[in-house]
Amino acid sequence: MSNAKKRIAVIGGGITGLAAAYRLEQAEGVEYQLYEKADRLGGKIQTELVDGFVIERGPDSFLARKESMSRLAREVGMESELLANDTGQAYVLKGERLYPIPGGAVMGIPTEIKPFLSTSLFSTAGKLRAARDLFLSPTVKGNEDISLGHFFRRRLGDEVVDHLVEPLLSGIYAGDLNKLSLKATFPHFQQLEQKYGSLVRGIKATRTPQPKAMDKKSKGMFLSFRQGLESFVHAIEQQLDPASVRKNADLSFIRKEGERYLIGLADGTSESFDHIIMTTPPHVTAQLLSAYPYFDYLREMEATTVATVALAFKEEAVHNPYEGTGFVASKKSPYTITACTWTHKKWQHSTPPGYALLRSYVGRPDDSSIVEQSDEEIVETVLHDLKQIMEIEGQPEFFRVTRWRQSMPQYHVGHTFKIAKIKEDVARNLPGLHLCGAAFEGVGLPDCIDQGEAAVARIIQTS
Numbered sequence: 001m002s003n004a005k006k007r008i009a010v011i012g013g014g015i016t017g018l019a020a021a022y023r024l025e026q027a028e029g030v031e032y033q034l035y036e037k038a039d040r041l042g043g044k045i046q047t048e049l050v051d052g053f054v055i056e057r058g059p060d061s062f063l064a065r066k067e068s069m070s071r072l073a074r075e076v077g078m079e080s081e082l083l084a085n086d087t088g089q090a091y092v093l094k095g096e097r098l099y100p101i102p103g104g105a106v107m108g109i110p111t112e113i114k115p116f117l118s119t120s121l122f123s124t125a126g127k128l129r130a131a132r133d134l135f136l137s138p139t140v141k142g143n144e145d146i147s148l149g150h151f152f153r154r155r156l157g158d159e160v161v162d163h164l165v166e167p168l169l170s171g172i173y174a175g176d177l178n179k180l181s182l183k184a185t186f187p188h189f190q191q192l193e194q195k196y197g198s199l200v201r202g203i204k205a206t207r208t209p210q211p212k213a214m215d216k217k218s219k220g221m222f223l224s225f226r227q228g229l230e231s232f233v234h235a236i237e238q239q240l241d242p243a244s245v246r247k248n249a250d251l252s253f254i255r256k257e258g259e260r261y262l263i264g265l266a267d268g269t270s271e272s273f274d275h276i277i278m279t280t281p282p283h284v285t286a287q288l289l290s291a292y293p294y295f296d297y298l299r300e301m302e303a304t305t306v307a308t309v310a311l312a313f314k315e316e317a318v319h320n321p322y323e324g325t326g327f328v329a330s331k332k333s334p335y336t337i338t339a340c341t342w343t344h345k346k347w348q349h350s351t352p353p354g355y356a357l358l359r360s361y362v363g364r365p366d367d368s369s370i371v372e373q374s375d376e377e378i379v380e381t382v383l384h385d386l387k388q389i390m391e392i393e394g395q396p397e398f399f400r401v402t403r404w405r406q407s408m409p410q411y412h413v414g415h416t417f418k419i420a421k422i423k424e425d426v427a428r429n430l431p432g433l434h435l436c437g438a439a440f441e442g443v444g445l446p447d448c449i450d451q452g453e454a455a456v457a458r459i460i461q462t463s
Contacts, residue, residue, distance in 0.1 A: 007272070008032040008459060009263055011251065011288070012279035014043025015445050016437040018236045019072065019452035020277050025240050027460055033271070034240070035249040035263070041237050044407065045445075047228025048400060052352030054228045055310045057402035059445060060347070060359070061085060061222035061229075066446035068453070069232075070223065076235040078225060085220030085346050089324035092121060093335065094163050098327050098389055101164065107186070108165035109156070111204040126159030134198045140182065140190050145413050148185060149178035155199050167328035171339050173443065174304045174408040176365040184411035226349050229445075254278075254288045256430055275432045277455045279448075282409055282439035289433075294425040297418045301439060303406040306363035307371045309382045310343075311396040318356040319391035327389075336362055336370055337385045355397070358386065365410070375401040409439040434458060 008024055010017045013036030024032040034041075044058035062069050064084065073079055091098035099121040104112030110130060117127060133155045140146060148169060152161045166177050173180055182190055192202025225231050237245070250266035254276060264270045278285050286299035325346035328339045340360040344351035351357040360382045363371045370378060379399050386392055419440055426433050436451035 006030045006274045006459070008275045008277065009261070009271070009273040010034045010277045010279065011254070011263075012036065012043070012284075012437065013038070013041040013245070013247070014279060014437070014448070015045060015233075016279035016448040016452040017277070018042070018233065019449040020279065020436075020456050021240055021244070022072070022076070022236050023453050023456035025244070027456065030459070032244055033273075034245045035251060036245070036247050037250055039247050041245070041247070042230055042233035044404065045229045045233055046402070047230035049227065050398070053312060053355070053357060054226075054347075054350040055357070055400055056224075056228060056350075056359075057308060057310070057400060058404070059229060060341070060343075061224040062445040064219075064221055064223045066444060066450075068449045069446040072236070072449060073225075073232060076232075076239055078232055078235045081225045081227065081231065082223050083226055083347070083349055085222045085224070086325065086348060087220045088345060089322070091322060091324055091327035092164060092167055093327050093329040093389065094121060094333055096388055098322055100324075101168075105164065106203050106207055108152075108160065108168045109199055109203050110160075111200060111207060121163055122159050126157060129157030130160045130200075132157070133200050136198070138193050138197065140193065145181050145183040145416065147178050147413050148180045148182050149176075151182045151189070152177070155193070162332050163330045167330050167339070170331070170364075171328050171361075173410070174306050174338075174363070174365065175410045179302075179365075179410065179412045181411045181413045181415045184415040220346075224347060224349075251288055253291065255291050256433075259432075261432065275434065275459050277434045277436065277452070277459075279437040279452060281406075281437075283406070285435065285439070292430065294422055294429070297422060298439065302365075302410040302412065304363065304365050304408045304410060305368035305371050305403075305405045306338075306361060306408065307378060307401055307403045309360045309362060309378055310400040310402075311358045311360070311379065311382070312351075312398050313356045313358070313392065313396050315344075315354050315356050317393040318358070319393075320356075321390065331364070335385045335388075336381050338362065338364060340386065360386070371403050371405070375399070408443065 006029060008030055010020050010032060013034055017034060018041060021032060021034045024030055046057040048055045048057060073082055090101045092101060102110060102119045103115035110116040136155060139151050139154050152165050169177060173185060189199060193199055196202035196205060251263060252266050253264040255262050260272050260274055261276050262270050262272055282298035282301045286295040289295050326341035329335050329337055337360045340358060343357040343359045378401050434455040436455050438448055441451055
């Protein structure tokens with residue numbers, strides 16, 4: 001038995017690849033090489049620090065209850081930099097008005113009767129239709145998969161879905177509810193329906209009780225870092241051996257040769273490894289592994305195109321009559337923006353005193369043409385929409401438009417079965433190849449960390 005170290009390649013330097021590389025850095029008996037095509041690590045995590053502003057151009061936070069990211073932050077010395085968001089009322093933009101999201105709503109599912117009955121967001125007929133959830137038989141049979149749209153419309157009716165559930169869930173997956181898989185996105189809703197016979201009853205029985213009054217000091221459910229999410233990327237990178245990190249690395253193929261894998265680079269060189277951890281976007285993964293017939297689903301997987309639009313103003317230029325942290329827009333409303341965060345209210349660290357920072361989102365699964373317009377045209381459109389609901393004087397002090405083309409993998413109906421089939425084919429025919437990242441088992445940052453760490457754990461167990 002040879003005592004030679006196992007050689008492992010990590011393909012892609014986003015948060016999944018970084019988490020894997022960090023675990024490999026700590027492991028014994030292995031050596032690794034992290035390949036990243038860009039000149040920086042972090043993937044979609046991009047923070048810009050400018051004149052006291054902390055501007056997130058990609059994701060702006062992560063769910064606190066998914067603990068792997070907080071744990072990793074502790075390990076790399078970043079725990080003292082963690083901040084929870086300030087809580088406040090969130091709204092839905094419907095017609096020309098902002099409506100408070102009813103108290104007790106979880107992902108748009110009502111769990112408290114009084115706020116739901118008193119809201120003017122829905123008609124009386126819409127409220128009565130949602131109440132049918134309490135009496136309907138289960139929607140899903142056994143192990144089948146259906147769309148989120150079909151599931152929620154059957155249980156709660158069109159009105160609640162159109163004006164509350166869809167805007168909220170689109171904010172997470174940037175996808176089409178009528179195509180997104182229930183099993184791949186919210187399998188626990190399916191389980192609650194089975195166990196309690198009603199979505200409303202199930203959520204009510206399992207949700208953590210909230211304090212009666214949301215005072216200003218209550219902590220939010222999201223976390224970020226004082227100097228932005230990219231500071232976390234830098235902290236992980238500092239823990240890695242620089243000799244094991246290759247940026248500007250353009251790969252052309254990955255092939256199995258005997259018991260090992262050969263990685264070909266665009267410059268004509270190649271390197272050999274015992275294990276490969278793939279964390280690249282699905283179409284890139286399929287392209288690099290094009291010698292094999294198992295990855296058609298990754299090649300065909302849809303991904304949505306969106307843009308984030310950060311607008312900085314002097315505080316007195318923004319007259320916002322609403323107390324809260326932002327809103328999502330009903331798809332049925334005549335607006336281009338899909339959501340807006342009043343970032344200076346939700347994340348006080350993001351904005352210097354005397355200024356306001358508004359972060360809007362544009363681009364829908366069925367229409368992302370706005371993303372291809374010029375920065376100035378996008379800003380003009382966003383400002384036009386914002387001015388329908390609050391008073392904004394003049395132009396922003398500055399703005400940042402960030403386009404994310406084909407960036408959010410879509411978990412359509414059947415996703416879990418197709419991914420299981422790919423993993424089965426890989427285990428049988430390509431042992432030593434490990435597939436993970438946002439295209440597989442969760443798009444959130446902690447989900448990606450979990451997947452990268454799990455790949456390393458599997459490798460170490462087989463050593």
